[in-house]
Amino acid sequence: xxxxxxxxxxxxxxxxxxxxxxxxxxxxxxxxxxxxxxxxxxxxxxxxxxxxxxxxxxxxxxxxxxxxxxxxxxxxxxxxxxxxxxxxxxxxxxxxxxxxxxxxxxxxxxxxxxxxxxxxxxxxxxxxxxxxxxxxxxxxxxxxxxxxxxxxxxxxxxxxxxxxxxxxxxxxxxxxxxxxxxxxxxxxxxxxxxxxxxxxxxxxxxxxxxxxxxxxxxxxxxxxxxxxxxxxxxxxxxxxxxxxxxxxxxxxxxxxxxxxxxxxxxxxxxxxxxxxxxxxxxxxxxxxxxxxxxxxxxxxxxxxxxxxxxxxxxxxxxxxxxxxxxxxxxxxxxxxxxxxxxxxxxxxxxxxxxxxxxxxxxxxxxxxxxxxxxxxxxxxxxxxxxxxxxxxxxxxxxxxxxxxxxxxxxxxxxxxxxxxxxxxxxxxxxxxxxxxxxxxxxxxxxxxxxxxxxxxxxxxxxxx
Ligand code: URP
Ligand code: ZN
Ligand code: ZN
Numbered sequence: 477x478x479x480x481x482x483x484x485x486x487x488x489x490x491x492x493x494x495x496x497x498x499x500x501x502x503x504x505x506x507x508x509x510x511x512x513x514x515x516x517x518x519x520x521x522x523x524x525x526x527x528x529x530x531x532x533x534x535x536x537x538x539x540x541x542x543x544x545x546x547x548x549x550x551x552x553x554x555x556x557x558x559x560x561x562x563x564x565x566x567x568x569x570x571x572x573x574x575x576x577x578x579x580x581x582x583x584x585x586x587x588x589x590x591x592x593x594x595x596x597x598x599x600x601x602x603x604x605x606x607x608x609x610x611x612x613x614x615x616x617x618x619x620x621x622x623x624x625x626x627x628x629x630x631x632x633x634x635x636x637x638x639x640x641x642x643x644x645x646x647x648x649x650x651x652x653x654x655x656x657x658x659x660x661x662x663x664x665x666x667x668x669x670x671x672x673x674x675x676x677x678x679x680x681x682x683x684x685x686x687x688x689x690x691x692x693x694x695x696x697x698x699x700x701x702x703x704x705x706x707x708x709x710x711x712x713x714x715x716x717x718x719x720x721x722x723x724x725x726x727x728x729x730x731x732x733x734x735x736x737x738x739x740x741x742x743x744x745x746x747x748x749x750x751x752x753x754x755x756x757x758x759x760x761x762x763x764x765x766x767x768x769x770x771x772x773x774x775x776x777x778x779x780x781x782x783x784x785x786x787x788x789x790x791x792x793x794x795x796x797x798x799x800x801x802x803x804x805x806x807x808x809x810x811x812x813x814x815x816x817x818x819x820x821x822x823x824x825x826x827x828x829x830x831x832x833x834x835x836x837x838x839x840x841x842x843x844x845x846x847x848x849x850x851x852x853x854x855x856x857x858x859x860x861x862x863x864x865x866x867x868x869x870x871x872x873x874x875x876x877x878x879x880x881x882x883x884x885x886x887x888x889x890x891x892x893x894x895x896x897x898x899x900x901x902x903x904x905x906x907x908x909x910x911x912x913x914x915x916x917x918x919x920x921x922x923x924x925x926x927x928x929x930x931x932x933x934x935x936x937x938x939x940x
Pocket of ligand 1: 763794
C-alpha cells in the first residue's frame, strides 16, 4: 500500500515548505519539495491549499479512569476515536495501580484495557505508595516493559498522592535511569484542610472546589517539585500548569539549567474562573484540578508558550457525564474531577494561537506533536515529517470553520466545556501508519488498530 500527498504545505517544528510526501508500508518514504518529481503511487491526495502536519501527540489523557463516580466516560476506543477526529494519532495515558497492588500487574492490566485503542499509545506509570518493591518495579517498567515515564501526584493524598519524601525516592530511581517523572503539583494536605473547613461551614456548592485549590497551592508545590528534582537530578515534566506564579518558578529553574519541562492544556489558556459562577449544571462541567484561574493567568501561559517556558500542550482529557458530575450535587468533594478535550486540542490552539499570531505555525506543531514525542522518547518515529518516520499525518484545512458542541463531538459525554466556541482551521484527512482513517469528517477504516509504543532509552534522543 502506498500513498502520495501532493501540493501541500509541509509544516514541521522548524520548517514550512511546499511539497509532497510519499508514503510506503506505513512509513514516510520520501519528501519532495515543490517542483521536484513526485513518485508514482496508486493513491493520491491533492493537498492544495492545505497544511501537512505530523500527527498530534497528546501526552496527557485519562481514558477509562476509575473514580468513585465510575469510570471516566471515554474508554480507549471512544477516546482514541475522538482523538483521531481531532488530528491526534498518539496518546499517552496512565497506569494507576490500587495501593497494595503490584505495579507490574497494573501495567499488564492497563495494556489489556488499551487493546481497543485506535491511536498508538504509551503510558506514564504512577507509583501511588512507596513500598519495599517500588524501586525494583520502577526499574522493571523501564528495562522490561519499555515505560521510562512516570507520574506522581502531590494532591489526592488519601487515594493516589505521595508524600514529598516518597516523591524524592521515586525521583532518585527515575533520575538514575534517565527516565522522566511527570508531576501533578498541588499541595494536597493544605487542600484537605480547606475541604474540612468548608465542609464544617456548609460551603459545599461546586464553586468551593475552586476556592479550596488556590493558585498559590499549585505554585508552592511546583517550587517543592523543582527543589526535589534538583537534589535528585531527575528530569521532570510538570503537568497542567495553570497559574502565573508556577510559570515564574519554572522559568527561573530552566534559566539555571535544570532539566524541567512544563505542560499546559487548552482549558487553562482559554477558559477562566468566571465559569464558577452559576448553578450546579453550569458550574459542574468545569470542576477539574487544578481549577480554572484568572484571565491574567491565561495571558501568562500564552507568554510562557511563546518564550518556551512551556514546551508541551496536553489535554488532561478526563470526561464525565452530567449524571456522574451529579454525584456531587450536595457536596463538591464528590464531583468527579476532569473534563474532555482530546478532540479539540489542535483546532483550539490553531484558532486562538496561530490565527491570532500569538504563536507561529511551527511552534504549534512543536508543542502539539514534536516536543511531547521528544520528551517521552517517541521521536523521531512520532512528531516529525521526515524520511523513516511513521506515516502519521494530518492534512489541515485552514479555512474550515465550526462551532464546538456536545451535540456533534465524538467524545463520549453530554458535556463539552468548549460548548459554543468557534474554531477556524480543522482536520481534512488523518493518516495513521500510511492509511487514511479520517476523510472530510468521516471515519474511513474502523478496523484500524493502535499499537503500544515500547520506549528503549538507549535508542531515544536523550539530548532533549
Ligand atoms: O481534574 C483532573 N485533572 N482530573 C484528572 C486527574 C488529574 O489530576 O490529572
Ligand atoms: Zn493531574
Ligand atoms: Zn491528568
